[in-house]
Amino acid sequence: MSDTAFNTFLKDFVDNLGKFRKGADVLAGIRDEDVDVGATPKTLVMRRDKVELFRYEPTAERTVETPVLIVYGLIGRYTMADLQSDRSLVRSLLAKGLDLWLIDWGQPGRAERWLTMDDYVDDYIHEAVRRICRETGHDKVTLLGICEGGVFTACYAALHPERVRNLVLTITPIDFHADVDDPAAHHGFLNIWTRSLAPEDIDRMVDALGVIPGEFMSSIFSLMTPMRSLTKYNVDLIDIVGDRDRLMNFLRMEKWLADRPDHPGAAGRQWLKELYQENRLAEGRFELSGRIVDLGAIRMPVLNIFALDDHIIPPTCSKALGQKVGSTDYTEIPLPGGHVGLFVSSRSQGALTKSIAEWLQARDG
Amino acid sequence: MSKNPDDRQDKQQPEFSQMLLHMTEMWRANMEQAGEVGKMWSGSMMPFLTTRAADSSLFSAAQGGEISEAIKRMVEGPRLADMWNLDRQVYALMAAWMDVRQRMATYHAVASVPWNRAYERYSATLGENTDEDAQDFDWRKAFSAWSAIANEELIRNQRSEEFLGAQRELLRAALDLRTRQQEMADSVGKLFGVPTRQDFDELTRQVTELRRELRASLRTQEEKAERAGVTPVPASDEGGNEP
Numbered sequence: 110m111s112d113t114a115f116n117t118f119l120k121d122f123v124d125n126l127g128k129f130r131k132g133a134d135v136l137a138g139i140r141d142e143d144v145d146v147g148a149t150p151k152t153l154v155m156r157r158d159k160v161e162l163f164r165y166e167p168t169a170e171r172t173v174e175t176p177v178l179i180v181y182g183l184i185g186r187y188t189m190a191d192l193q194s195d196r197s198l199v200r201s202l203l204a205k206g207l208d209l210w211l212i213d214w215g216q217p218g219r220a221e222r223w224l225t226m227d228d229y230v231d232d233y234i235h236e237a238v239r240r241i242c243r244e245t246g247h248d249k250v251t252l253l254g255i256c257e258g259g260v261f262t263a264c265y266a267a268l269h270p271e272r273v274r275n276l277v278l279t280i281t282p283i284d285f286h287a288d289v290d291d292p293a294a295h296h297g298f299l300n301i302w303t304r305s306l307a308p309e310d311i312d313r314m315v316d317a318l319g320v321i322p323g324e325f326m327s328s329i330f331s332l333m334t335p336m337r338s339l340t341k342y343n344v345d346l347i348d349i350v351g352d353r354d355r356l357m358n359f360l361r362m363e364k365w366l367a368d369r370p371d372h373p374g375a376a377g378r379q380w381l382k383e384l385y386q387e388n389r390l391a392e393g394r395f396e397l398s399g400r401i402v403d404l405g406a407i408r409m410p411v412l413n414i415f416a417l418d419d420h421i422i423p424p425t426c427s428k429a430l431g432q433k434v435g436s437t438d439y440t441e442i443p444l445p446g447g448h449v450g451l452f453v454s455s456r457s458q459g460a461l462t463k464s465i466a467e468w469l470q471a472r473d474g
Numbered sequence: 475m476s477k478n479p480d481d482r483q484d485k486q487q488p489e490f491s492q493m494l495l496h497m498t499e500m501w502r503a504n505m506e507q508a509g510e511v512g513k514m515w516s517g518s519m520m521p522f523l524t525t526r527a528a529d530s531s532l533f534s535a536a537q538g539g540e541i542s543e544a545i546k547r548m549v550e551g552p553r554l555a556d557m558w559n560l561d562r563q564v565y566a567l568m569a570a571w572m573d574v575r576q577r578m579a580t581y582h583a584v585a586s587v588p589w590n591r592a593y594e595r596y597s598a599t600l601g602e603n604t605d606e607d608a609q610d611f612d613w614r615k616a617f618s619a620w621s622a623i624a625n626e627e628l629i630r631n632q633r634s635e636e637f638l639g640a641q642r643e644l645l646r647a648a649l650d651l652r653t654r655q656q657e658m659a660d661s662v663g664k665l666f667g668v669p670t671r672q673d674f675d676e677l678t679r680q681v682t683e684l685r686r687e688l689r690a691s692l693r694t695q696e697e698k699a700e701r702a703g704v705t706p707v708p709a710s711d712e713g714g715n716e717p
Contacts, residue, residue, distance in 0.1 A: 121613055158685075222675065223682040232689060295629050305638035310646060317652045319675065335628035336621045344617060 125347050132350025144360045146368075147188035149199045151211065155240050159215035162237045164244075165203055172206030173466070173473045175274045176241050176250050179211045180234060182257025183372045183380075184326055186365065187213055189452050190255060193361050196453050198462060205466035208245070212237050214370070222319040222374035227397045229376060230264045238265075238272050249274040251469060256280050256422065256448075257380065260390065263430070264397055267406045275472050277412045277465055280448055282422045283404070284391035284429030285384050291423035298333045299421055303385040311381045321377035323369035333420050362453065391429055404433035412468045414442045414451075414461065421448040440468060563658050570651040577644040584640040588627035595623050 155162040179199070181187035191199040202209055212233065217224070241250050251274050254262030259281025266273045288297030314321065331338040337345075349355040372380070389395035395402045411434050415427035424443065431439055442464050446457040599619065631637050660670040 118613060219674070220678050223679050228682075228686065232686075294626075294633075298629075298632060301633055302638065302641075305642055306645075310642065310649075313646065313649045313653075317649045317656070319671075332632060334625075335632070336625040340621065344621075 128347055128351045132346070132356065135350070135353055135356060139357075139360065141364075144357065144364050146193070146361050146364050147186075147191045148194070149191050149197060149203070154210075154244065155237065157233060157236055159217060159221065160233045160237075161213045161215060162240060163211045163213065165199060165209040165211065167206075167208070168200070168203045169206045171208060173208070173251075173469045174247075175469075175473055176208045176210055176245050176247060177202070177253050177277075177469070178234075178237060178241060178250050179209065180252060180254045180258035180262050181212070181214070182255065182259075182261070183214055183217065183229070183376065184257055184323075184369070186368050186370065187211060187255075188365050188368065189449060192365060192453050193358065196358075196455060196458050198452055198458070201458065201462035202466060205462060207466065207469065210237070210241055210250075216370045217320070217373045218371060219319040222315070224373040225375045226261070226264070226379045230261050230268065231398045234261060234265050235269065235272075238269070242272070247274075248272075251275040251277065253277040253465070254279065254281055255452075256282075260384070263404065263407065264390075264395070264402045266409065267402045267404055268397065268400055270406055270408060273409050275410045275412070275469060276407060277414070277469070278427070278430065279414045279461075280416055280419055280422050280427065280451060281413070281430070282384075282426040283433060284388065284426050285386075286388045286391070287425040287429050288423045290425045293418075293420075293423070295333070296420050296423040297426075299329060300385065300423070300426070302329060302332075303381055306381075306386075308382050308386060311378055311386075315374035315378055318374075320371035320374050321381070323371050326372065327366065327369050330421070362449075391433065404430070405435040407434045408436050410438035410440075410472050411436045412440045412442065412465065414444060414464060416446045416448055416451040416457070417443050418446060419448045419451075438472070560661060563654070563661055567651070567654040567658055570647065570654045573647045574644070574651050577640070577647040581640040581644045584636050585631070587636075588631040589624070591631075592620075592624040592627040595627070596620050599623075 150166045151163040152166065153161055154164050179187065179190060181190065191197045194200060199209060199211075214229075214233075238250050238252075242248055249272055252262040252266060254260070254277070256279075259278040260283075262276060263278060263281065263283065266276045285300060288300040291297055346359075349359050383389045383395060387394075390402060390404070393401065393403060393405075411430070413427060413430050415422070415424045417424055419427075428441065431441055444451055444457050444460050444464070446454050451457050451461060596619070656671060660672060663670050
């Protein structure tokens with residue numbers, strides 16, 4: 110081997126050792142409470158079981174009168190939309206003059222095993238919407254759904270259209286079998302994995318554990334990006350460990366990833382069996398509280414935003430909404446980035462906020 | 475660890491390539507030895523599915539299935555009304571534990587396949603390197619190239635019938651074990667008059683259904699009042715809804 114190559118290798122090696130040592134010192138000085146996620150100020154307005162409704166404190170003059178309710182899913186937590194001050198969808202939308210509200214599902218456990226999607230849509234979301242209307246004097250709200258929360262809000266909009274002014278969906282699966290139309294090899298593993306199971310396997314899991322454990326879902330997500338999962342605590346860390354700001358960003362993301370509540374069992378059965386396996390929503394066979402969820406009944410303006418490199422929810426699964434809704438005011442915005450990157454990367458953050466705020470401003474009143 | 479490309483090919487590589495090849499081999503060997511791929515899934519899955527129910531070395535000889543079969547026969551034998559039920563549960567637990575170990579071994583075998591493929595592909599790319607490449611050696615670039623190939627192979631493998639089938643069988647075995655453990659725990663709990671998990675589930679089911687009925691009834695009243703033009707009283711804010 111030439112001296113030059115060997116010397117370069119050794120120099121890199123020594124540099125990296127130095128970085129790690131410096132990084133270890135920085136890490137030693139950081140406590141968990143220093144890694145603040147979901148920190149934008151908000152006020153608790155209603156509590157129903159473990160579910161809480163918050164209203165964010167305004168930071169700018171109101172430009173959109175209709176209140177906007179953010180609904181995250183039960184897989185992961187809403188803090189993804191408010192990860193850090195300079196990469197927070199919540200803060201950016203507040204700065205654009207929106208009246209923002211949030212449902213936090215809390216930490217469901219075994220006691221919530223019997224809660225169904227019917228309860229989440231027709232009880233918790235419905236009560237939150239009614240409460241917002243009472244507090245603000247509006248008769249309708251705008252719903253902003255994220256991922257599984259997008260499915261909840263789409264169902265709500267279909268079943269209670271009289272309560273919804275606008276529907277904004279982000280990274281939301283509608284056709285759970287449309288992953289087969291996505292050419293990217295790394296997209297849609299969750300769809301394939303779920304279909305590889307028998308319906309009885311989902312039943313077994315819920316019967317045995319009462320929930321779909323958060324750790325279990327995390328492990329499936331890790332499989333989707335295998336090398337990234339194997340290198341993030343070693344090779345990748347070398348690049349960031351010496352830079353406190355980047356390290357804090359990394360730790361915030363880790364905190365969000367670690368905060369993955371269990372998915373209530375009965376709702377999990379519906380999510381994995383009726384939607385992922387049987388694709389009932391797209392086929393007009395999904396039923397909540399004894400009523401079929403007819404996506405054609407969504408006639409209010411709809412904004413559908415998806416990430417072009419979303420490996421968890423393939424873009425084709427989200428785009429399918431366009432063919433299903435009854436609305437004549439349907440807008441689709443594909444943005445660069447991945448499932449999480451859409452919300453936390455500096456590249457797509459601005460575009461996401463701008464798209465939502467401008468679209469809502471044009472449809473307020 | 476399976477040594478892959480033949481030595482003659484190795485010797486023909488330039489010195490720089492030899493170094494990368496060596497790094498690749500080390501990386502692959504580490505991955506295999508540590509069983510990282512399998513652990514990514516099973517490592518996070520197992521803590522809540524299993525406990526150390528038995529000394530693994532005791533049952534390692536059972537991979538062939540003889541002991542396992544014998545235990546299964548005991549479990550599946552005729553049931554007596556008042557005898558041996560606890561013993562039966564212990565045997566069922568042991569059989570389930572052995573099943574998990576066998577499924578885990580199969581899963582690890584399937585999960586290790588793409589590493590060999592990635593190694594072959596990466597080795598092939600090294601043959602194209604020249605001495606000039608050696609001058610500009612950058613371990614990040616080299617690692618990045620290796621990582622991209624490995625990632626591709628791992629993803630391809632995950633989508634294969636073999637991988638999905640092995641994972642499914644492991645999941646089933648692990649859930650069966652978890653169920654057997656719970657049966658044991660419930661039996662012991664009953665002996666001491668401790669409420670079982672089944673009792674807890676039944677209680678929460680009743681509470682959930684009662685709450686559902688109550689809230690539906692309250693909502694109907696409120697909506698009736700709203701339609702009649704009466705100022706709605708937030709009756710459904712029962713149970714401490716106010717913060």
